[in-house]
Amino acid sequence: MTICYKLLFFSTFKELSPTLLKIVVAGFLVPLRDPSTLAEKLELLIKDPVLRQRMGRADGEKYEQEFTHATFEMRINKILKELIMHSEK
Secondary structure: OHHHHOOOEEEEOOOOOHHHHHHOOOEEEEOOOOHHHHHHHHHHHHHOHHHHHHHHHHHHHHHHHHOOHHHHHHHHHHHHHHHHHHHOO
């Protein structure tokens, strides 16, 4: 995924899953087969390096907070502890 590399995300409405939409913080959705809208968004990013960096950083931070191996391990451990505590009752 692009977010772990702090890269911007582009997708069409058709290709985007609801789950993926919840993951991505910053990016652009463009209509399928609409090259003019895609070109418009690319031009915006080319002309605005601050926006480009801010959007990339936002997804990178989301990745660091929610999708690293350490975060996954922490969540699994929490779930397992809750299951153990629940089964001991």
